[in-house]
Amino acid sequence: MTAARPTRLLDPGMCLTLRPMAYPQFFDMYRAAIKNTWTVEEVDFATDLADLARMTPAERHLVHRLVAFFATGDSIVANNLALNLYRHINAPEARMYLSRQLYEEALHVQFYLTLLDTYVPDHAERRRAFAAIDAIPSIRHKAAFCMRWIDSIQALDRLDTRSQRRQFVLNLICFAACIEGLFFFAAFAYVYFLRSKGLLHGLAGGTSWVFRDESAHMAFAFEVIATARREEPELFDAALEAEVRAMLAEAIACEAQFAADLLSGGVAGLSLDEVRAYLEYCADQRLATLRLRPAVRREEPVRLPRAAGRPGGDQLLRAPRLGLPGRRRGRGSRSMPHSDHRQAGARRAKQAGTVIRRKTHRAARTHPRDAQAGPRPREARRAVRRRLRAAADPRDLGRRGRGPDPPPDLPQCDGEYRIIEHRAPASGCAAST
Ligand SMILES: [Fe+2]
Numbered sequence: 001m002t003a004a005r006p007t008r009l010l011d012p013g014m015c016l017t018l019r020p021m022a023y024p025q026f027f028d029m030y031r032a033a034i035k036n037t038w039t040v041e042e043v044d045f046a047t048d049l050a051d052l053a054r055m056t057p058a059e060r061h062l063v064h065r066l067v068a069f070f071a072t073g074d075s076i077v078a079n080n081l082a083l084n085l086y087r088h089i090n091a092p093e094a095r096m097y098l099s100r101q102l103y104e105e106a107l108h109v110q111f112y113l114t115l116l117d118t119y120v121p122d123h124a125e126r127r128r129a130f131a132a133i134d135a136i137p138s139i140r141h142k143a144a145f146c147m148r149w150i151d152s153i154q155a156l157d158r159l160d161t162r163s164q165r166r167q168f169v170l171n172l173i174c175f176a177a178c179i180e181g182l183f184f185f186a187a188f189a190y191v192y193f194l195r196s197k198g199l200l201h202g203l204a205g206g207t208s209w210v211f212r213d214e215s216a217h218m219a220f221a222f223e224v225i226a227t228a229r230r231e232e233p234e235l236f237d238a239a240l241e242a243e244v245r246a247m248l249a250e251a252i253a254c255e256a257q258f259a260a261d262l263l264s265g266g267v268a269g270l271s272l273d274e275v276r277a278y279l280e281y282c283a284d285q286r287l288a289t290l291r292l293r294p295a296v297r298r299e300e301p302v303r304l305p306r307a308a309g310r311p312g313g314d315q316l317l318r319a320p321r322l323g324l325p326g327r328r329r330g331r332g333s334r335s336m337p338h339s340d341h342r343q344a345g346a347r348r349a350k351q352a353g354t355v356i357r358r359k360t361h362r363a364a365r366t367h368p369r370d371a372q373a374g375p376r377p378r379e380a381r382r383a384v385r386r387r388l389r390a391a392a393d394p395r396d397l398g399r400r401g402r403g404p405d406p407p408p409d410l411p412q413c414d415g416e417y418r419i420i421e422h423r424a425p426a427s428g429c430a431a432s433t
């Protein structure tokens with residue numbers, strides 16, 4: 001085990017060298033994540049209990065299944081992070097981000113525990129929610145899928161061989177694309193669907209914060225994958241692509257089974273076909289991020305993404321997307337990925353030759369208290385944008401003497417993603433763009 005800077009990100013060791021910084025993009029992501037701090041106490045569940053009382057039995061069943069999934073979902077991700085990712089991603093700046101992510105996963109666990117305690121007053125039923133990964137088949141299958149991928153690299157102490165590195169990359173892809181990027185996104189979509197019906201604003205408000213965190217976690221994981229690909233392109237061969245496609249197909253099947261359970265009572269306004277379309281759409285988005293051909297080239301479904309794409313009446317700030325080749329645009333913050341919904345809308349508009357007038361960038365509001373304070377003066381918004389740019393671009397670090405100029409092979413950006421900013425959690429659903 002060596003503390004020196006390794007040649008490649010996945011080389012074994014425990015690197016402790018932060019200067020010169022080899023991967024400033026991870027440090028930027030860490031700094032951006034720190035700005036997005038929120039607390040469970042700021043989420044207001046006050047109106048949710050009244051909503052639960054007026055829901056139909058089918059809707060209540062959906063909510064109870066969701067709560068049972070939430071009860072353990074983030075703990076599974078946290079375990080993989082601590083037991084696998086932290087061990088093998090050998091850059092101290094990346095491990096700083098992983099430390100922050102681990103805190104955020106704990107925060108999500110606390111949020112869903114509070115949700116469970118609020119929604120499920122009966123102690124025996126609470127115990128059943130935590131036992132759902134064993135007792136409820138649709139949740140058990142999803143958990144088994146996750147556990148199998150955690151176990152797939154548990155015995156690996158070092159990534160010495162090509163086969164071991166491929167196995168690690170597959171674990172990383174699974175947790176980013178299938179678990180955070182599909183299981184969790186589907187769960188968020190149900191929450192936003194309910195909010196579009198005027199239900200559970202407390203849950204939807206908190207989900208907006210979780211959604212933002214999970215989007216950042218995905219962006220980090222995909223950036224690690226892009227870095228590994230630049231450094232070791234031979235890992236990303238046809239066999240790996242086939243495994244990724246099979247993994248995503250299995251994840252869709254697991255989530256579709258969960259959806260069939262959730263909607264088994266017949267929830268008005270939402271069909272199994274729509275959910276499946278959304279899952280396939282999400283999977284194609286993840287494949288595109290991995291620079292792989294979409295599986296079914298499914299168009300963006302109408303109902304779920306419109307509810308899921310803009311949590312909390314968010315404002316959106318355009319910023320570069322990481323990890324994909326192409327032209328770099330601007331120097332905005334990189335802390336958040338594209339909204340899938342907006343990305344597809346822009347693509348369709350481009351295909352149709354539509355000219356879109358871009359909105360002026362809005363100031364970043366990274367804290368709920370800020371968000372509740374109403375519009376900021378223009379000068380304050382500009383100041384926030386300057387701070388965001390300074391935090392985001394590694395080239396700025398070099399210019400200001402706070403670090404070296406980035407190496408020429410830093411990830412290029414071929415588009416933008418957005419920082420998702422929030423108004424008050426209970427401000428209502430932005431059901432359309
Ligand atoms: Fe999480």
Ligand SMILES: [Fe+2]
Nearest residue numbers: 077180214217
């Ligand atoms: Fe996460």
